[in-house]
Amino acid sequence: xxxxxxxxxxxxxxxxxxxxxxxxxxxxxxxxxxxxxxxxxxxxxxxxxxxxxxxxxxxxxxxxxxxxxxxxxxxxxxxxxxxxxxxxxxxxxxxxxxxxxxxxxxxxxxxxxxxxxxxxxxxxxxxxxxxxxxxxxxxxxxxxxxxxxxxxxxxxxxxxxxxxxxxxxxxxxxxxxxxxxxxxxxxxxxxxxxxxxxxxxxxxxxxxxxxxxxxxxxxxxxxxxxxxxxxxxxxxxxxxxxxxxxxxxxxxxxxxxxxxxxxxxxxxxxxxxxxxxxxxxxxxxxxxxxxxxxxxxxxxxxxxxxxxxxxxxxxxxxxxxxxxxxxxxxxxxxxxxxxxxxxxxxxxxxxxxxxxxxxxxxxxxxxxxxxxxxxxxxxxxxxxxxxxxxxxxxxxxxxxxxxxxxxxxxxxxxxxxxxxxxxxxxxxxxxxxxxxxxxxxxxxxxxxxxxxxxxxxxxxxxxxxxxxxxxxxxxxxxxxxxxxxxxxxxxxxxxxxxxxxxxxxxxxxxxxxxxxxxxxxxxxxx
Numbered sequence: 001x002x003x004x005x006x007x008x009x010x011x012x013x014x015x016x017x018x019x020x021x022x023x024x025x026x027x028x029x030x031x032x033x034x035x036x037x038x039x040x041x042x043x044x045x046x047x048x049x050x051x052x053x054x055x056x057x058x059x060x061x062x063x064x065x066x067x068x069x070x071x072x073x074x075x076x077x078x079x080x081x082x083x084x085x086x087x088x089x090x091x092x093x094x095x096x097x098x099x100x101x102x103x104x105x106x107x108x109x110x111x112x113x114x115x116x117x118x119x120x121x122x123x124x125x126x127x128x129x130x131x132x133x134x135x136x137x138x139x140x141x142x143x144x145x146x147x148x149x150x151x152x153x154x155x156x157x158x159x160x161x162x163x164x165x166x167x168x169x170x171x172x173x174x175x176x177x178x179x180x181x182x183x184x185x186x187x188x189x190x191x192x193x194x195x196x197x198x199x200x201x202x203x204x205x206x207x208x209x210x211x212x213x214x215x216x217x218x219x220x221x222x223x224x225x226x227x228x229x230x231x232x233x234x235x236x237x238x239x240x241x242x243x244x245x246x247x248x249x250x251x252x253x254x255x256x257x258x259x260x261x262x263x264x265x266x267x268x269x270x271x272x273x274x275x276x277x278x279x280x281x282x283x284x285x286x287x288x289x290x291x292x293x294x295x296x297x298x299x300x301x302x303x304x305x306x307x308x309x310x311x312x313x314x315x316x317x318x319x320x321x322x323x324x325x326x327x328x329x330x331x332x333x334x335x336x337x338x339x340x341x342x343x344x345x346x347x348x349x350x351x352x353x354x355x356x357x358x359x360x361x362x363x364x365x366x367x368x369x370x371x372x373x374x375x376x377x378x379x380x381x382x383x384x385x386x387x388x389x390x391x392x393x394x395x396x397x398x399x400x401x402x403x404x405x406x407x408x409x410x411x412x413x414x415x416x417x418x419x420x421x422x423x424x425x426x427x428x429x430x431x432x433x434x435x436x437x438x439x440x441x442x443x444x445x446x447x448x449x450x451x452x453x454x455x456x457x458x459x460x461x462x463x464x465x466x467x468x469x470x471x472x473x474x475x476x477x478x479x480x481x482x483x484x485x486x487x488x489x490x491x492x493x494x495x496x497x498x499x500x501x502x503x504x505x506x507x508x509x510x511x512x513x514x515x516x517x518x519x520x521x522x523x524x525x526x
Contacts, residue, residue, distance in 0.1 A: 054168025070406025083199030100161025205288025232259030237283025284388030380407030
């Protein structure tokens with residue numbers, strides 16, 4: 001049943017009453033070694049086993065369902081908690097607190113500020129004693145009580161990293177609100193959430209769940225910019241700032257308006273996001289967020305208005321979601337499709353490209369490049385295959401593209417080796433692998449996804465950077481020739497003679513590693 005969102009006249013939210021609950025020791029089974037000597041070096045299998053023993057089976061089972069694992073037996077990118085941390089740090093009037101190993105918190109803080117965070121990150125440290133006695137939970141509870149200032153914050157987000165999750169630190173027992181400030185607790189363990197892109201969904205889904213319950217309780221605060229007088233389309237997935245504007249222009253002749261983008265930038269936008277006529281899953285892997293929209297009775301439309309074919313299909317699907325007439329949809333298509341075709345023709349891309357990444361927009365970018373004239377035999381994405389991604393997968397495969405979901409680093413590198421493209425677009429290690437072979441390459445996150453993709457603005461946005469990179473093939477060949485013989489691994493650098501190798505030492509270490517792996521396998525079978 002579709003939920004009706006009611007806004008109060010004073011534009012102030014009615015807060016659900018919550019009572020802090022006491023928490024004792026973690027459930028029996030928490031491994032005290034996780035608090036100190038073993039820590040996050042224990043390995044994913046052992047950490048997950050400890051988490052289940054400590055009572056975290058329900059959340060891990062939900063994560064396994066929402067974010068099915070790929071072929072990876074170890075992290076192949078940054079810590080997934082970076083994704084949820086980034087979402088919280090970009091929201092106004094939201095405080096962020098981490099609970100985890102100090103080294104993890106330092107790394108996450110560093111990379112977050114490297115990517116432009118402009119506020120401090122709260123940290124609740126722990127020791128073996130505070131972890132296994134329940135004192136860590138009490139410290140977290142004290143921290144959120146201290147932070148919960150309604151003059152400064154709308155919400156406080158508390159995130160358990162690997163060790164607290166594996167030890168069963170029960171964030172669910174935190175009060176729902178303190179002094180009118182919402183408290184949102186989430187677990188983002190590296191052994192339960194595969195990518196940082198999906199960790200964004202963990203927090204976005206938790207916030208939407210909270211906001212939906214507030215709506216059910218009564219009137220909520222209206223958005224700062226007011227409520228649209230037209231039915232709106234909520235956009236799901238982080239995107240270039242110009243893209244929502246372009247999408248809004250395409251929705252206008254349909255009598256619709258562009259709603260908020262989720263992950264949102266402030267709490268009130270969550271209410272407006274739920275108060276929509278349909279949801280556009282621009283990034284198709286936001287499973288938890290889509291579950292909340294389903295619960296609110298909002299239809300979800302996959303793919304995005306990229307290129308000629310993508311825009312035509314997306315506008316038609318939006319029209320179906322809102323029950324619009326075919327004539328009205330055709331009128332909108334006729335307004336924008338010729339302009340997009342013209343932009344594509346005016347910015348051609350020539351060359352063979354392999355494309356991979358972990359942002360979730362890889363299939364959209366591939367569609368746009370193919371319509372621009374590029375030959376793309378391989379697309380890999382670290383994100384999972386979902387129903388909302390099927391239209392893009394079908395279109396790409398009809399063009400002869402091999403699409404790999406949950407692609408591993410080995411998949412992406414093998415594609416580069418087999419295809420020998422004119423340009424490799426991918427993650428940092430893929431770019432490094434390609435450049436070592438003299439193949440021009442571009443980092444997907446910084447140079448491709450940070451550009452408009454929608455409508456006519458996106459149609460010509462990639463050609464300049466892609467064509468410029470392909471034109472560097474001669475320069476890459478010169479660099480490879482210049483550095484020929486420098487070596488790699490043991491022979492990296494310039495040597496006057498052969499390095500002093502110790503094969504007996506390596507053989508001994510290899511035996512130790514093999515023994516450790518056999519022991520881990522045996523432990524998994526118990």
